[in-house]
Amino acid sequence: MVDFARVQKELADCNRDMAISGVSIMLHGNGNDLSHLSGTITGPLATPYEGGTFQIDIRLPEGYPFEPPKMQFVTKVWHPNISSQNGAICLDILKDQWSPALTLKTALLSLQALLSAPEPDDPQDAVVAQQYLRDYQTFMGTARYWTETFAKRSSIGTEEKVQKLL
Amino acid sequence: MEVFLSSDEEDYYYYSDRDDALEGLDVEEDSYCQPKSVASCQVITKESLLIAQREELHRVMDLLKLSEQHARTLLIYHRWDAEKLIAVLVEKGKDQLFAEAGVSMVEQKVDFSLQSSSTIMCNICMDDIPAKEVTTMDCGHCFCNNCWTEHFIVKIHDGQSRRIRCMAHKCNAICDEAVVRNLVSARHPDLAEKFERFLLESYIEDNRKVKWCPRVPHCGNAIRVVDDKFCEVECACGLQFCFSCSSEAHSPCSCMMWELWTKKCKDESETVNWMTVNTKPCPKCYKPVEKNGGCNLVSCICGQPFCWLCGGATGRDHTWSTISGHSCGRYKEDHEEKSECAKRDLYRYMHYHNRYKAHTDSFKLETKLKETIEIKISILESRESTLKDFTWLTNGLNRLFRSRRVLSYSYPFAYYMFGEDLFWGEMSKEDRELKQNLFEDQQQQLEANVERLSKFIEEPFESYAEEKVMEIRMQVINLSVVVDKLCKKMYECIENDLLGSHQSTIHNIAPYQSKGIEKASELSPCWISKADDSDAFLQSVSNIQGGTTEPGWPSSSPNLNGNGCSSRKRARKALGDGLFDLNLPA
Numbered sequence A: 001m002v003d004f005a006r007v008q009k010e011l012a013d014c015n016r017d018m019a020i021s022g023v024s025i026m027l028h029g030n031g032n033d034l035s036h037l038s039g040t041i042t043g044p045l046a047t048p049y050e051g052g053t054f055q056i057d058i059r060l061p062e063g064y065p066f067e068p069p070k071m072q073f074v075t076k077v078w079h080p081n082i083s084s085q086n087g088a089i090c091l092d093i094l095k096d097q098w099s100p101a102l103t104l105k106t107a108l109l110s111l112q113a114l115l116s117a118p119e120p121d122d123p124q125d126a127v128v129a130q131q132y133l134r135d136y137q138t139f140m141g142t143a144r145y146w147t148e149t150f151a152k153r154s155s156i157g158t159e160e161k162v163q164k165l166l
Numbered sequence B: 001m002e003v004f005l006s007s008d009e010e011d012y013y014y015y016s017d018r019d020d021a022l023e024g025l026d027v028e029e030d031s032y033c034q035p036k037s038v039a040s041c042q043v044i045t046k047e048s049l050l051i052a053q054r055e056e057l058h059r060v061m062d063l064l065k066l067s068e069q070h071a072r073t074l075l076i077y078h079r080w081d082a083e084k085l086i087a088v089l090v091e092k093g094k095d096q097l098f099a100e101a102g103v104s105m106v107e108q109k110v111d112f113s114l115q116s117s118s119t120i121m122c123n124i125c126m127d128d129i130p131a132k133e134v135t136t137m138d139c140g141h142c143f144c145n146n147c148w149t150e151h152f153i154v155k156i157h158d159g160q161s162r163r164i165r166c167m168a169h170k171c172n173a174i175c176d177e178a179v180v181r182n183l184v185s186a187r188h189p190d191l192a193e194k195f196e197r198f199l200l201e202s203y204i205e206d207n208r209k210v211k212w213c214p215r216v217p218h219c220g221n222a223i224r225v226v227d228d229k230f231c232e233v234e235c236a237c238g239l240q241f242c243f244s245c246s247s248e249a250h251s252p253c254s255c256m257m258w259e260l261w262t263k264k265c266k267d268e269s270e271t272v273n274w275m276t277v278n279t280k281p282c283p284k285c286y287k288p289v290e291k292n293g294g295c296n297l298v299s300c301i302c303g304q305p306f307c308w309l310c311g312g313a314t315g316r317d318h319t320w321s322t323i324s325g326h327s328c329g330r331y332k333e334d335h336e337e338k339s340e341c342a343k344r345d346l347y348r349y350m351h352y353h354n355r356y357k358a359h360t361d362s363f364k365l366e367t368k369l370k371e372t373i374e375i376k377i378s379i380l381e382s383r384e385s386t387l388k389d390f391t392w393l394t395n396g397l398n399r400l401f402r403s404r405r406v407l408s409y410s411y412p413f414a415y416y417m418f419g420e421d422l423f424w425g426e427m428s429k430e431d432r433e434l435k436q437n438l439f440e441d442q443q444q445q446l447e448a449n450v451e452r453l454s455k456f457i458e459e460p461f462e463s464y465a466e467e468k469v470m471e472i473r474m475q476v477i478n479l480s481v482v483v484d485k486l487c488k489k490m491y492e493c494i495e496n497d498l499l500g501s502h503q504s505t506i507h508n509i510a511p512y513q514s515k516g517i518e519k520a521s522e523l524s525p526c527w528i529s530k531a532d533d534s535d536a537f538l539q540s541v542s543n544i545q546g547g548t549t550e551p552g553w554p555s556s557s558p559n560l561n562g563n564g565c566s567s568r569k570r571a572r573k574a575l576g577d578g579l580f581d582l583n584l585p586a
């Protein structure tokens, strides 16, 4: 059983300072399922993701918080540790380094940090990682272009676009 | 007297005219089965598992003045290799040894449970919890009992019982096993039992020197080796296996060769290969048609002629280079080479496989010989005769079994040693031919002598006159010696002349054991006797562990002192030797 009391506290806590932190969490698609959430992070400054708003699909497994939440980018993003195909994320705290003492907010903040500091040696998307390592200029250009195209419209528009692309 | 070997082998063949060399050959060869002072492998049964584990635990507990659970954490981290653990201790010091493995020892923990009136905020469930319902781990992190329990259950279900880490982010500390035991058993007694078993079986499963016996269905035993991981052992249940890869004993084949060989033997592709080399489907009726003769125009029994090379239907008129009304361009021999190649590979495999199989089959037949020989011996014993001792016969039979084994596994070895799969690029053609000749000479000698030994042992000598029996006795004794030497020589040749030093690190081959595969001995009796009250022992330990919050060796326990005293002394002595060794110049 998901610890819903905790999830509710987490939501309240996270959204209290969303203006400062740049991350927020809502129930998915205006539903009332506390185990299916939707996170939002703003692209960090001085990165090709600056100015973008990125949506993350969050699903809480039965054992949450003793098992890690499942997170996936809904907004398409060009980044070595995020699949350009399906938004899957390679981040240790979402896998074996998860600790029940972490929260959805800390996980989203880690994703934001990942946008600032890619780890191309442990890639999720080999193509992007290759480009990042061999042709940084092109990588920056593509990442910026993807941010412009996918992360700067209303979230609904983005989702439609993504549906088309997938 | 017959001479069996060419003159250059005479130096180690007939000893009959040198009585001193024969002296002692009648002695029971199987005496090695008796318990030796230093056994190189031991069998660990369900009953002795706890005891075996305690040996290692006590060594570390005594050396570092640790509680059992901290010793276990260290040992699990180092895969039960106390020597390695000590090396890390010497090299990096105690603090790092502990930190790496996740053993944390806080000087004084804040014990929240004493402040019974207050509440504490649990960072996991984010609730205020009465102080008596929280637990602080050795690392100092404190969460509520509910959350701890939930965490433990998830980890045990995940199969991570042996290393359940603290819930705090980036805390490497391993949770106190007594806390796990107590909290989990309160909610989920079955799972607590599982946890206990996982801890115990860690000694087998996380241990480089211990392996489960691979018998199916499982005999419940595990085998512990002293130092050589590349050896062949015999479990108390009678199964002989390669300790390194847990499949049947296969020396002088290396584990890698054996794995490839078994896969190859199972592989249907060999037969598929044969089919593609030797038959083609008719383009009209699809029946497989075999090619006979060199001509590439073949005819199906349905009457349809077709081109062997492309499989296309053709007319009947043809020359060596054309078929009327057909021009696939391949007719002129260009495929021939490829299929010849596949054919050659197949024949090569069949050559080795046939011999391998012939010897394995003989081995199976000869196993039945054992009973026949026993009958023969009892007949001979009942006769009025000066010949009373028949150990030469049982020894000869055992020698036959062992050398037959060596012989049969020498074929897959040769298949890979001189084939394309493993060493093709590493030897020149000349080098390979030289080595192959060397090996095959030895193999043939061994083969010839094994067959002779087999022939003599199978003779119906129980009805022979005594003089004739004595002659056979001499032959069997002599051949046993020769065959043993030839086996030994073959292993030496493989190690020194064929594999060479750098390849032998990949192709570890269990050493030749003249006396056969060693039977694992039981754990020494003084330990076994203590196994009787092992449950009580475990119970007492868990009581101590559960009852004390003090890290360190629970020296006040009368139970441990009474029960484990001698063992601890023994362990200390052994450890002392180990430490001493470390200080010796390398």
Ligand SMILES: [Zn+2]
Pocket (backbone or CB within 6 Å): B122, B123, B124, B125, B126, B127, B143, B144, B145, B146, B147, B148
């Ligand atoms: Zn809690």
Ligand SMILES: [Zn+2]
Pocket (backbone or CB within 6 Å): B137, B139, B140, B141, B166, B167, B168, B171, B172, B173
């Ligand atoms: Zn901790």
Ligand SMILES: [Zn+2]
Pocket (backbone or CB within 6 Å): B213, B214, B215, B219, B220, B221, B235, B236, B237, B238, B239
């Ligand atoms: Zn067994």
Ligand SMILES: [Zn+2]
Pocket (backbone or CB within 6 Å): B242, B243, B244, B245, B246, B247, B250, B254, B255, B258
């Ligand atoms: Zn093996």
Ligand SMILES: [Zn+2]
Pocket (backbone or CB within 6 Å): B282, B283, B284, B285, B286, B287, B300, B301, B302, B303, B304
């Ligand atoms: Zn046909």
Ligand SMILES: [Zn+2]
Pocket (backbone or CB within 6 Å): B295, B296, B297, B318
């Ligand atoms: Zn013809």
Ligand SMILES: [Zn+2]
Pocket (backbone or CB within 6 Å): B307, B308, B309, B310, B311, B312, B326, B327, B328, B329, B330, B331
């Ligand atoms: Zn053709």
